[in-house]
Amino acid sequence: MSVQQESANQATTIAAVSSGAGASAVAVIRVSGPQAGPALQTLAGMLPEPRRARLATLRHPADGAALDRGLVLWFPGPRSATGEDLAELQIHGGPAVVAAVLGALFSLGGIRPAERGEFSRRAFLNGRMDLTEAEGLADLISAETEGQRRLAFAHAFGHLGQRVEAWRLRLVRAMALIEAGIDFADEDDVPAEARALARPELQALLAELEAALADRRGAMMREGAVVAIAGLPNAGKSSLINALAARDVAIVSDEPGTTRDVLEVALDLRGHKVTLLDTAGLRDAVGKVEAEGIRRARHRIAQADLVLWVHDASVGRPPFARPEIDAAPAGALWLVASKIDAATDEYDGTVPGWAEQRLALSAATGAGVDGLVDALAGFVGTRASGTDHPALIRARHRRDATEAACHVRTAMSGWDGLSDELLAEELRLAARALGRMTGVIGVEDVLDVVFREFCIGK
Numbered sequence: 079m080s081v082q083q084e085s086a087n088q089a090t091t092i093a094a095v096s097s098g099a100g101a102s103a104v105a106v107i108r109v110s111g112p113q114a115g116p117a118l119q120t121l122a123g124m125l126p127e128p129r130r131a132r133l134a135t136l137r138h139p140a141d142g143a144a145l146d147r148g149l150v151l152w153f154p155g156p157r158s159a160t161g162e163d164l165a166e167l168q169i170h171g172g173p174a175v176v177a178a179v180l181g182a183l184f185s186l187g188g189i190r191p192a193e194r195g196e197f198s199r200r201a202f203l204n205g206r207m208d209l210t211e212a213e214g215l216a217d218l219i220s221a222e223t224e225g226q227r228r229l230a231f232a233h234a235f236g237h238l239g240q241r242v243e244a245w246r247l248r249l250v251r252a253m254a255l256i257e258a259g260i261d262f263a264d265e266d267d268v269p270a271e272a273r274a275l276a277r278p279e280l281q282a283l284l285a286e287l288e289a290a291l292a293d294r295r296g297a298m299m300r301e302g303a304v305v306a307i308a309g310l311p312n313a314g315k316s317s318l319i320n321a322l323a324a325r326d327v328a329i330v331s332d333e334p335g336t337t338r339d340v341l342e343v344a345l346d347l348r349g350h351k352v353t354l355l356d357t358a359g360l361r362d363a364v365g366k367v368e369a370e371g372i373r374r375a376r377h378r379i380a381q382a383d384l385v386l387w388v389h390d391a392s393v394g395r396p397p398f399a400r401p402e403i404d405a406a407p408a409g410a411l412w413l414v415a416s417k418i419d420a421a422t423d424e425y426d427g428t429v430p431g432w433a434e435q436r437l438a439l440s441a442a443t444g445a446g447v448d449g450l451v452d453a454l455a456g457f458v459g460t461r462a463s464g465t466d467h468p469a470l471i472r473a474r475h476r477r478d479a480t481e482a483a484c485h486v487r488t489a490m491s492g493w494d495g496l497s498d499e500l501l502a503e504e505l506r507l508a509a510r511a512l513g514r515m516t517g518v519i520g521v522e523d524v525l526d527v528v529f530r531e532f533c534i535g536k
């Protein structure tokens with residue numbers, strides 16, 4: 079959909095429940111668009127003073143039948159969440175009450191159900207927020223841990239958007255300097271001087287972009303750390319995930335090769351999200367299904383932030399200095415000695431040459447499990463720590479920032495050899511990539527991706 083079509087589309091009025099599905103004490107229905115005022119007037123019999131709650135009996139326009147008594151609010155545009163005329167009906171949350179009030183609104187004509195994210199999309203199109211703020215709001219609504227909430231809150235209120243817009247404006251200024259040179263190409267010193275002014279500014283900007291790209295905390299904070307439990311068959315991996323989750327999530331049996339599919343469990347460890355993976359025991363597979371399970375296990379182990387290599391202490395010391403995982407994990411690797419309640423010798427969980435974290439525990443008795451939880455919380459806490467918030471927290475942000483940095487780098491490295499025109503073009507492409515991130519330039523396709531993530535009513 080083009081931006082022009084989208085603006086025309088905003089002539090329609092939308093309505094939806096914004097307070098979530100299912101019965102609740104109170105439900106909030108929002109109506110946004112030109113029919114919001116007339117609709118509220120018709121159902122409530124009056125328009126309250128702007129931005130003041132009033133108690134009203136809501137009646138069906140066809141027969142005047144009372145539907146509910148609730149609080150109504152009126153936000154004339156542009157001072158509203160969407161920037162349009164917006165009415166809010168805070169009614170009792172029973173499903174039939176909500177259905178009756180929505181039915182009455184739709185019966186008026188000119189009002190249709192809102193699509194997923196459509197209120198936020200209108201807020202964006204009306205300049206009430208940029209795209210990174212809209213994403214922050216989506217994250218705020220789905221935040222499950224304190225760490226996720228803090229990060230989402232910062233982004234919802236401009237943490238990234240303001241930085242990106244400042245970067246973009248600096249590029250535009252550098253471009254203007256160089257283009258001034260183009261206009262005065264016949265006067266020899268002007269271009270040289272203009273270029274000299276732009277250069278240190280661009281160098282500083284590139285350093286900032288590169289620092290933001292080097293900060294890898296974002297994905298870990300937003301999506302949580304991925305911790306893979308790996309080891310030989312029967313090592314006690316599934317028993318360990320059950321102990322950590324405090325639930326019977328995985329099948330445990332003395333038959334080696336029990337686990338096939340990768341099982342995921344999300345945990346909140348002191349405000350940080352951790353996704354634990356239980357994986358198939360690694361060995362030469364017995365059958366096709368187990369082979370596929372092991373292939374999947376290796377794939378996830380290789381990508382995990384942390385691998386817990388579980389070694390069965392009841393069979394004694396592990397026969398290796400470090401576990402033989404063919405695909406070396408990109409993340410950290412800890413050794414966890416399991417079944418210490420059944421350990422045969424005085425094996426204490428140590429392995430010669432093993433420098434990283436070592437832990438010993440028993441899923442059966444629970445000994446050592448708290449120690450592992452503490453260590454995991456410490457691990458994620460350290461990885462996600464810092465007094466500032468990471469800026470580039472989504473693949474979309476990284477893509478655009480990488481592209482911008484790439485164009486600035488090209489400009490800097492080719493500096494003396496590049497004509498003013500080519501230099502300005504690289505900077506223009508860099509500014510465009512940053513503009514796409516906040517949505518200040520042509521982003522129809524990006525809009526769908528961003529707003530698809532929202533629920534109905536946002």
Ligand SMILES: Nc1nc2c(c(=O)[nH]1)N(C=O)[C@@H](CNc1ccc(C(=O)N[C@@H](CCC(=O)O)C(=O)O)cc1)CN2
Pocket residue numbers: 106153156157158159166
């Ligand atoms: N009942 C209710 N609670 C809610 C929302 C809502 O829509 N309804 N929100 C839904 O997201 C959030 C609050 N977001 C809002 C954002 C802007 C405006 C607004 O009216 N802004 C005007 C006036 C600001 C002012 O009074 O100073 C403006 O910015 O011009 C209202 C809510 C969370 N709580």
Ligand SMILES: Nc1nc2c(ncn2[C@@H]2O[C@H](COP(=O)(O)OP(=O)(O)OP(=O)(O)O)[C@@H](O)[C@H]2O)c(=O)[nH]1
Pocket residue numbers: 309310311312313314315316317318329330331332333334335336337338357358359360416417418419420439440441442443
């Ligand atoms: N004594 C003792 N036995 C344990 C402990 N943890 C697991 N076991 C036993 O070890 C066997 C294997 O446990 P699982 O958790 O299924 O092992 P796994 O590593 O998931 O095995 P696969 O999925 O086949 O790779 C089962 O018989 C468990 O009861 C423990 O802490 N102490």
Ligand SMILES: [Mg+2]
Pocket residue numbers: 315316317328329330336337356357359
């Ligand atoms: Mg298992």
